[in-house]
Amino acid sequence: MKNNGQLIKKTFFSLMLIDAISMLFSIACTVIDTVVTGRFLGTDAVAAAGLVQPVLMALNALAMLFGPGISLVCSRYIGKAMKERVNQVFTLVMTAILIVFAAVSILLYALAPAIAAAVGGSASKTIVAMTADYLRGYAFGVLPMNLSMTLAGLMVLDNDRGLAIAQMLTLLVGDVVLDLLNVLVFHGGMWGMAVATSVSQVLGLLVILTHFLKKNRILHLSFRGLQAGDLAEVMRSGIPNLLTLGGQTARSLCFNFLLLTVAGSGAVAAMTVGNTVMSLVGAGMAGAITATATLTSLLYGEEDRNGLAQTLAVSLRTTVSVITVIVLLLAAFARPLSGLFLEDGSEETLRQAARFVRFFTLQTLFMAPSYSLGGAYMGVKQLRLNSIIALMRDCVLQIACTWSLTKLLGLAGFEISLIVSAILLLCFCIAIPWVKNRRFPRSFADLLMLPDSFGPAPEAVYAASAETVEDVMKISQEIQSFCRARNAEPRLANLASLFVEEMAKNTVTHGFNKDRPGSVDIRLVFYDDVRVIRFRDNGMPFNPVEWLEKNHPEDPASGIGIRMIVAMAKDVNYISAVGWNNLMITL
DSSP states (O other): OOOOOHHHHHHHHHHHHHHHHHHHHHHHHHHHHHHHIIIIIOHHHHHHHHHHHHHHHHHHHHHHTTHHHHHHHHHHHHHTTOHHHHHHHHHHHHHHHHHHHHHHHHHHHHHHHHHHHHHHTTSOHHHHHHHHHHHHHHHTTHHHHHHHHHHHHHHTTTTOHHHHHHHHHHHHHHHHHHHHHIIIIIOOHHHHHHHHHHHHHHHHHHHHHGGGGOSSOSOOOOOTTOOHHHHHHHHHHHHHHHHHHHHHHHHHHHHHHHHHHHTOHHHHHHHHHHHHHHHHHHHHHHHHHHHHHHHHHHHHHTTOHHHHHHHHHHHHHHHHHHHHHHHHHHHHTHHHHHHHHOTTSOHHHHHHHHHHHHHHHHHHHHHHHHHHHHHHHHHTTOHHHHHHHHHIIIIIHHHHHHHHHHHHHTHHHHHHHHHHHHHHHHHHHHHHHHHHHTSOOOSHHHHHTOOTTSSSOGGGEEEEEESSHHHHHHHHHHHHHHHHHTTOOHHHHHHHHHHHHHHHHHIIIIIOBTTBOOOEEEEEEEOSSOEEEEEEEOSSOOOHHHHHHHSOTTOTTTTHHHHHHHHHSSEEEEEEETTEEEEEEEO
């Protein structure tokens, strides 16, 4: 039998959906802010919101130095079933976030006027003043927002997927209500809009903190044995994300400057609309890159080369398909969508906003593969490669193409450059493995570019999937034959076969039902000095060691199969994460 990849597919879809929905709620807050701003505060306020974007991107870039990195590092330790290390990393990083963003909040409030003047350029004094007002109000939400975002990203690892959505829903509802109160009751202008966002972030943080009232969670604060190197590893893992948003910040500044120069503040307002609508597409890409990075990081910790290739394949196919549908829908409804944001805008501004929506979303379609590849490279610790792709995608190619074509063709050149830069990026992503492997990439494994020394040799690994008791019995026999073919001791071959039969049959019989179908992935690895069996399934959570301790430990007849395995194996480790039961037995 073979590994059917169903567990990876189902989990990837689930993770991507959860991440995308959470991101959509977050983006919806931005969309609603822009709609309310445009309808109640005017086109100048929308232009001010556009000038604020590079500053907010810079803040998000700093957040990316911690948030994605902690998920990746914790995933690797989960893949090795090292729960204590997970909590040490969690404690260290959350402490660092608390200190760093408290300081950032104070600095942003104090420097808001100077920052607004710097990003305002040739904009009017009214627009610059609105920008400063927004930054002051936003400063209050920087700390709760970053704590909330980081914790929400860890909820999937800790099997609490619904809470991240509940947090975002709370944030969305709170933001809508507070925005309307600001423009209809308090008349707080741009400062009030930012304060509404900040207060909603506090509400979202309160929701996410309820997770830590639960007893069966993985994540705990643990100040014993903290290692400063863990923070460095998290930050290294987060560098590609920092470069992504840093590049987007530089790109946004460049775009604002070019549009102010060739077309005025109306074009900046139109681009703000295009960017806001495009962020809906970005939710799908963010979900794809997060899901890909999480799964590949976990599988990398286990040195599962085949699982890594399966994950990348699922990610690329899903991402391109989903983004294609979204792009077609947004392109068709670009004009009415633009009208939602710019009710009092001129016809020319509305027409330009609709064109930006179409060009930005089409650009995203060509960029989609780079996000799946970037997520995979993050998971397999090819951080330098991911950083290069991020810089090329979000900064270098776009700025180079936009600057040259806008100077040559004006506003039309700006639009064309969006597509040209995306096509060049796609070619670049294909060229990298082509050059490194010295052949055109023919498989998803070729795209990963894993070194030959990575993981056990293919002939030392047996992998299969089971969905029925019949599957389990067949795999049990195959594993015995696999061990004997490698001259293993008869006792070891019998134990491996018996352990698979006991544990996998228990999962298929009790872990799944008609309402909860599932699959068990079984992997046996012959290392030089030990043999390791890994069971992974998406059934009901079940820790055999903990069950044995709690259920009549003094009765030798109770749970005889589990008791036998725990007694005869060298080591048994269990951890539940991303909706998977992960059991590792060392023989």
